[in-house]
Each structure stands twice: as structure tokens, then as C-alpha cells.
Amino acid sequence: MHRVTLDQILEWNPQITNPDLIYPGQRIRVAPPEMEGEFEPFPGADFFQPSVSSPVIEAMGYRLIDEGCGVYAHGPDSRWSEADQKSYANWQWKLGFRGQDADGIPGRKSWNRLRVPAVYE
Template sequence: MEKTVEFYIVKRGDTLSKIARMHRVTLDQILEWNPEITNPDIIYPGHRVRVAPPETEGEFERFPGADFFQPSVSSPVIEAMGYRLIDEGCGVYHDGPDRRWSEADRKSYANWQWKCGFRGQDADGIPGKRSWDKLRVPAVYE
């Protein structure tokens, strides 16, 4: 049976300890699975927290190619990318990311490219393999 990667979206009043108890895991596990959390006392509503261990193989989405990122494309990979961009402080979403590629995705990804040191055409908001691999979008299982 294939294991599903699980995430929890932080709500007002949540703490990492409370989230860990809700999912029957330890705080240390939560911190191990979420290396982007550098201070366990600071989390915000809307933050996406991994509450199950990542897959050992296929942990991250492979680069789907630049042609994938078009307004006609709807995929959970785009939504997962959006949440990673938010985690990295690059998201410019009003209501959060969704499955359809949008201008907010492009602007958020351009912010990520700038954060990575890309400039000019390399920071146009369309993912390229190098910046995608650095982002480490969690594998999506449906």
C-alpha cells in the first residue's frame, strides 16, 4: 500500500506541540520533518506543517518542464509548489495557492528566483530545472 504524505495547515491558536499530539507524533519528529521551522515557538496560521514522515524515495517532485507552467494546466504539483514558495517567504497569494497556474504563481516564483540569485530572463517567474531543484517541492500523492 502506498503511503500518503500528510500535511496540516496551521490555524489560529495552534502550537507545534498541539499539532504533534493531534497527529500522535512527537515535537521532535515534527521538527525533523519540517527543517524550515527554525523556531518551534513561531508558527503562523496558513503555514503548512508536515505531520508524517516524508517518503524515502521520490520525496520531491521532479521538474515537469517549463511548458508545464501554463494557465491551462491544473495540477496538485502547482499547489504544492505554491505552498513551498510561501514557506520560503516568496508567496504573493491573496487566498493561498491552488492547482491552476496563475499570475500569482509566476510572481511568487520570480521572487524565489531572485532569492536564489537569478536575474534577467532567469528570474521571469517560469520555473527552470535549477531553481526547481533548489525549491524541493514535496512529492504529491493522490
């Protein structure tokens, strides 16, 4: 249905330690293959607040892990957190940003370079 392999699902969901055990209600990431132009647009810096919960934040977290910048204890989720901010700051540093430009709050330039896959709900 989503055109992904079991290996991709396991890669995108490090919390799954046994692929034979997936529980009812367990949230797993299933992303369609990335195609040109299928990325989340920058939602604006005000979007990244502790009160915000969105699958876009979770998708961003998995991209940060893919880039070697994630500092999540149990993987990202849909609520903006301190781990998201620290992980994003790592991404900003990786891109060469410093000072206030590497505060962990996404900006348009760093967001566009992260290429967060479009979230299908």
C-alpha cells in the first residue's frame, strides 16, 4: 500500500526491536518513497512550540536521525520537545550555522535543506 519494504520500516522505526511483534495502537512511521517535490514546506518558526503536536514534527525527527543529528532517547514523536530542538541545533551546526542561527529553531533555509518528506494523513 505504501510501497516500502520491511527493511525501510525497521530503519525508520528504531523502537521496533522484533519485526514479528507490532502491537495494536503502536505508532510506526511509514513514509512513501521520496519523489521530487514531495517535501513538507517550511511551516514557520512559530510552529515549533511545546504546545504543537503534528506528524510533521515526527517526520522532521526521523530526517534528523537520518542525517546523524538526532539525540532522541526513544525516537521522535509528534510533539515538539527539547530533544527536537537539540537535534535541530545539531543539524544547523552541520550546515555551518553558528550563534543564534544554530539555536535549534528551524528556519526556512535549514528546513529546505533537510527535505522533510511530505506527511500523508
